[in-house]
Amino acid sequence: MEHLINVNSKTEKGTKTEEKGFSRDYAKTIALLSALNFNRSESFGKTPETVENEEKQEKTKRAKSSIIKDYLVDYTANSNLHGLKYIGEKERTYVEKIFWLFMFICCVVLCAGLIRKVWIKWNESPVIVSFAENPTPVWQIPYPAVTVCFETKAMQRKFNFTEYYHLYMNQRDNLSLYEQHMFEDLTMVCDDHLAPANGRKFSSGVDTVNNIKSVSPNLTEVFFGCKWKDIPSENCSDLFSPILTEEGLCYTFNTLGPDEMFRLNNLHKNYPYLEHDKRAESWSLEEGYMAGTPIETYPHRGAGYGVKSGLTFLLKAKKIDLDYLCRGPVQGFKILLHNPAELPRLSQQYFRSPLSQEVVVAVKPKMMTTSYGLKPYEPTRRQCYFPSERYLHYFKVYTQANCEMECLANFTYTRCGCVHFGMPYGPNMQVCNAGSRECIKSAQMELVTIEIQSGLDSRVGNDSDSLGEALAVSSRCQCLPACTSIEYEAETSQADYDWAAIFRAYKLYNISEELKDLTYARVMVFFKEAQFITSRRSELYGQTDFLANCGGLLGLFMGFSILSVAEIVYFLTLRLCCLLWRRRNKQRRIDFAKSSNIPGPSPNKVIHPYSE
Template identity: 80%
Template sequence: MDNIDTESRKSKIRCCDCELRKINASLEADSLSKTPDVVENEAYPEKPKKRGRSSIIKNYLIDYTANSNLHGLKYIGEKERTCVEKVFWLFMFTCCVILCAGLIRKVWIKWNESPVIVSFAEMPTPVWQIPYPAVTVCFETKAKQRQFNFTEYYHLYTTNRDNLTISEQHMYEDISMVCDDHLSPPEGRPFASGVDAVNNIKSVSPNLTEVFFGCKWKDIPSENCSELFSPILTEEGLCYTFNTLGPDEMFRLDNLHQDYPYLEHDKKAQSWNLEEGYAPGSPIETYPHRGAGFGIKTGLTFLLKAKHIDLDYLCRGPVQGFRILLHNPAELPRPSQQYFRSPLAQEVVVAVKPNLMTTSYGLKPYEPTRRQCYFPSERYLQYFKVYTQTNCQMECLSNFTYARCGCVHFGMPYGPNMTVCNAGKRKCIKDAQMELVTIDIKAGLDRHDDVNNATSNGTTTTADDDDTFDEALEVSTKCQCLPACTSLDYEAETSQADYDWDALFRAYRLSNFSEELKDLSYARVMVFFKDAQFITNRRSELYGQTDFLANCGGLLGLFMGFSILSVAEIIYFLTLRLCCLLWRRRSKQRRIDFENRNSVPGPSPSKVIHPYSD
């Protein structure tokens, strides 16, 4: 048995030896047919060549286009597509991108340049939610002829001024400041004490009892019109106003001069401001007076009078009577600019239509120049506590006039260190007002002409004036008197008829109809709301951020199938995926380098020796 096993093992070894010899013979034949370089390369294989950077970028873009959800990109990156197909889809995709970008640009321009839309409120506003308009009345006769005959002094001053005393000359020059512009003598005083000029004007102006004959508020007669009206100083001199805020609520008194007051009443607003209106729970009878409905019975009626002996036809021309202005209770009136007349012996019926503009708080993040209004906290006025466009314009005119002329009109608000103009500077005041308007128009037209051309329009400048124009121009650029975001104005519809008071007295057969009463002329004015309700205008966003995003997203989705996930996809391919590919490539390179350093080259196939060979 042992011999049999031994023979079996020997036979197996011989078989293996035969196989090894065949393998060695085959390897030797192959080695003989190859060059040494080939054999060496097989023994020591070369490292794989690195792909170029352009090839890596190309493969990366193909990877993105193949996986992107944007329409048309996958046809550009597919390998089986022909060049014609790829060019077609690339052209279509480019056209869609350009067209979409153009439309989005139009949406952006519209949103950027006109983000505000003015619309009507959904519900009408009752008139009791807003204050009754402030009513300011000014007499056209500035000086009573019995106290100061302005016409007589005009001729004396122009013919032989030396015949007048200094006080008479000063009185004439002061009164001329509230008359027509051409009546102020250019050779008069350029500057004067404001308090002296105001006192001279007040001393000869008709007082309240001489102007008002009777008053009724809500069809309830007032014993004395001073309960409703109070004196106010304006550019027209001494006037009388109803339902206006008090001086400490309208002005910043610390910044104003202390020579004389503009308003002479101590009534204060009770839980009302321009922005918020009346506070919830405010009583019906409050101040400023709120509207109480529509019609004559709920409004203001007053009877004005004038004596023919006191009328002056030179100071204000041939038209006599009264100037009346309706304005916001928080505004200082300018009856020299806006008014309607109440002639003598006429009855004027005034139907008032409120115009209330509110602004959505969604517009507060926008720049004031974009929304075209100021919220109260955004614009500080030096002389006024309440910002309105009228108050801003008056303050701007005051500062511009001071910069241009070195003084201001006594009816304008001004600081304690400013000088008051007089007759010698009247032309400069008028020219400054026209220059400010012209500069504002030029700025609105966005012209780039020389700003000195702003003095055209019939005005001339001297060398001294040119020195002050740059400073005045700098003042005007700071004005920017946009409307208040909450503004309240009153439109007046007037009608009038003859008021035959003489026939009325005779009809009553009054026994005390004396000759003195015959010298009087009367005028009656009735002011009331036309309707019980009105439609409020509301300034709101034309495009909010959500609307703008929705419009842009709709265009992107329509032309390219773009979505928020497309943005995430682009960010992913530019950041996370790129980092991961670079990391994998670097790891693979490290592994190859490690294997090459630790690998031992094997023997050549020709040197393979059987382990059992001799």
């Protein structure tokens, strides 16, 4: 009996113990379920649908951030850029990752700075001027065009400019209208201060030119004899022809014809600038002489160097015809050597041939060519124009001198309402006369200093419309050199030319009074050397050089290459698209499985405590 009592008491104790254990397990289960229910509800008052949507959004954010992180880690692990793999490795500590990230950023910044310097050098100075490898013989280029102007613009026997100047200033009413107009027309080729401000502002261009030509010395009155390549010419008109310039009537040798230099359909028809019909047979400024062109051609080409291979001409003047007021006390001739395709401007560049002097001119050509590799560059970067890139309205051949002449004509017309008769102009433009001479002079100075003048507000206030239009004209000039250009430098020396001593040496004593009144000057023009060195524009940094410099810097600092670019493009496009496409297909299969009620494992399965 006692034994049964003891057994029962043990049983009761065991039962109580089991009940206590069950109570504790039950309490734990209730607490777990309550915690799960609290997490799902998050706050009191939310509906189950809202809670479920918020859980989905949070899971989506965590999934996206995890995807981006895994994607970046994948790129750093597979990239061939130096240092990136240490940043993405999971085994590395934060200190190591920060160190490699800092080093990578420093290399990127330093490399970008050096590449910027290379870019600036390539962008601002892509052109280098160097000497050609081989010298150029003088027979490959044309002989320089030689333009000669007499300093006396009106022969005293035909029109005494000095006398009419004083009459015009003091007794103008006593002069006929023809005499007044003749004097005013001649002041257009004399010194600026001689032009009367109260004279005509405009005139007929053809009348002005005819008046100047009528009193200027003609070709036979200027030239006594000529020789080309040591062969005397029967008549100097075979070599020289009249040309109209800002200095009035001059004479030129070896210049292109008017239909080859000018766009005659855009010019006025009042008078010609050139009066000869010689044509260039096989020469152009860009291409030079064609292969097979003979030595004797036009424009004339040099056949050697020295006096016997050049041009020699003897000039003459009568003392009675000299005028010391129009052009000042220095008498003689102005001479300019220029490109055969250019209209000469003797008011800007020339050398003198004084009377009773012999002038020896040794010519040194300066030729500049340009590599066709520079053609893709902008003209402002290479600092020159190819023939097809710049159109001139009045000239067929682009040269810097022709461009400046045309620009000056347009600028003068804009500022003064007229142009000088020696400038090329259109059919509807007026010709300036003595009353506009001061305006012409001011326009020339303004064009030179136009950038400074444009910043002066006071000038704009007085004549804003005219100056604003003139500024627009000047901004369109941009007269850069031609990519192929030829210039001629002259080294001169001179000595006394005593022609009377020759007569005495030959015992020719019967010198007439007319010959005694004559004075002579001799000029000899020839190439100094048989060859010269051509300058050449070429690429300092081509696209290949620039790419090689940048690639070297990128490879040195980062191990960067073209495949690195392909790798970045791959990770940003193809690989990303494939990854998104794979995830979208996986999500579609899951959604399809749910909609078809196909049993599957639950991602959030809760195990019941009595499920064992």
